[in-house]
Amino acid sequence: MRILLTGLPIKSHLLPVLAPLARAAREAGHEVAIATGAAVASDVERHGVPVVVLPDVLSPEEAGSRPELRPVREKLRQWRPEISGPLVVPVFDDAMAATFATNVIDARWRPDVIVRETNEYGGLLAAEVLGVPSAVVDIAPLITRLVPAFAERLDALRAKFGVPPGGSAAALTAGLLPESWYPPDSRPPGLRCHRLPEAPVAAGPRVLAAFGSNAHRFLGPSRLLSITVEALGALDVPAVVALGSDEAVASWRGPRPANVELAGFVPQRELLGGCDAFVTHAGFSGVREALSAGVPMVAVPLFADQPPNAARVHELGVGVHVETAGITAETLAAAVSRVLTESSFRSAAREFQRSIAELPPLEDVVTELARRGRAA
Template sequence: MRLLLTGLPIPSHLLPVLVPLARAAREAGHETAIATGTAMAGELERLGVPVVVLPDVLAPGELGRRPELVDPSLVRRLRNWRPEVSGPLDLPLFHATMTAEFAANVVGAGWRPDVIVRETNAFGGLVAAEVLGVPSAVVDIAPSVPPLVPGLAGRLDVLRQGFGPAPSGAVADRLTAGLLPEPWYPAGLRTPGHRYYRVPEAPVPPPAAGPVVLAAFGSNVRSLLAADSRLTAITVAALGLLGKPAVMALGSDDAVASWTGPRPGNVELAGFVPQRALLAASDVFVTHAGFGSVRESLSAGVPMVAVPLFADQPANAARVHELGAGVRLDAAGLTAEGLAAAVERVLGEPAYRSAAREFRDGVTALPPITDFVRHLEA
């Protein structure tokens, strides 16, 4: 089997799941490569995974090379985005031109697969599979995204038609690899082709003296915030009000060195942190509710205070709240006192930890994502 995995050139979209899946397929004797943009090609090659480079597929930091692809109103909003004032940022989750270019790059790459497996956001991989006449599957790293794209099925059909005559019927994946147990998925998101897996990760020992509370807003947030945003300072101040051991991940060592905000004695300010290791020693996770962070928190059995900031995060945070594994807090109007009270609530009510631990047990019982290769073979 020739297996082509497709994903946007963003580390969190490729490294946690597609790389181990590619390695497992190669170990099973299948010719396998990952198709993505230039920005991630070197990293994937260093990890020993063959790459099909898609020259027109850009990473978020490369969009300045093609300003015609970026909505000027979005640029203006980004310059002034202070989530503690205006709330979550409305980012587009589908771009027709970029999706069509992704599909065209895959079709024209000269690497003819028997099966295409895409990560959720790589809609161009799905269109390419339809154009090439091969089956496709999806590794669902962002299950809340597709329902948030208005008229997605019709828009994908329009793009497919741009490549010429194609089989009738809607563009669709045959298999879906979910990365949390079935209860995470509302009934409307479950399909006959749904399977559920855990991300295989090497065990990490918890630190000798871990935090009671871990706070982290992901790797992309810092670059999006306006210079005068107080989101991080509010969060650090809230952790200080708790008076309990806490760690705040600022996103880079430079951010720690240049920090001029509050420095409570009980709060350790860090750049990048070993999130999985710290979660193993945490009682509550203050998070932006990116799906990767939610998955890691539930896999560790740690309840959350979710402060969603953009993209699918509000939907993820709402699901955390619905399932009783944490509380959702609005970013607009966020105060240190309000955030501290939410953390205290999650710490004080055992039901939140029980719900998170139930998910942890469910994750542990799932087969590893590497088993997905057998389903693709079938």
């Protein structure tokens, strides 16, 4: 079977899940490639996966340089989450989805099935045009709810490609957390939940704070990182704050409390295994990694699906949700202290960890796709 995985040219969308799934499919004897933009092709290839380079699919950094996006760049430069709260960003780009679909259709690599990550819709359109089944690896379960008139906009794109409205149901949706993560009204049909391979545990701090791989780019003018360092400095616990780049560490002019280590990038999955609390922007990958390690969270969302993820963390009792607007070192320190001292958070996170461990491995997605392909 020829399996084409599709993902936006963003490393965090590709490397943690799609790359290991592609390797598993290759090891099972299937012909596999990941279709994405050129900006991340070398990163994917270093993970041992062939890449179908889509020439017109741009990374956020490349797209952000376009002149028509100058007002967006200016808004980002002025954004201070501790004052204005989470940034509202478009999570569905009609033109990008159409471009992605066109590039996949025009590529010479012809799949028997297309498996896309949640944020990438061009693969879905391409599958419908090519008449092949599609599946979803759900790396952002709560994001579709944020798209205004999503079904109508998707049908408008279908019309441009000569595809009937409504489309066809996905062959399967591969969730990466137990079904209980999904609110009851957001559980897609065909949902099958899986677990990723366990990470090795490394010695680390009691508290880890990280705001994602884009922290240094998004939080340039913000005081949020300084507030985080100051808050953890007020607690008598070893802590690490990932600033997002070595350059950010070298140029740091904020507080340097003795109990807080500043780092650029950290092996987050490994360190979480030894932590008692995780201060996070509530990106789904970080939430998934914390729950897989049984670590409760202090969720401080910044944009996209992070606010609903943070709300879900609170609803499930696996952490607390702290609003960025009006955040201070005192309020953040109090939230971290609460997660460290109230055992209910740790118990809920550990229970979630146990339910994750009971899920079938992600590699079973390949087996299911092959089974359905033979039955078709």
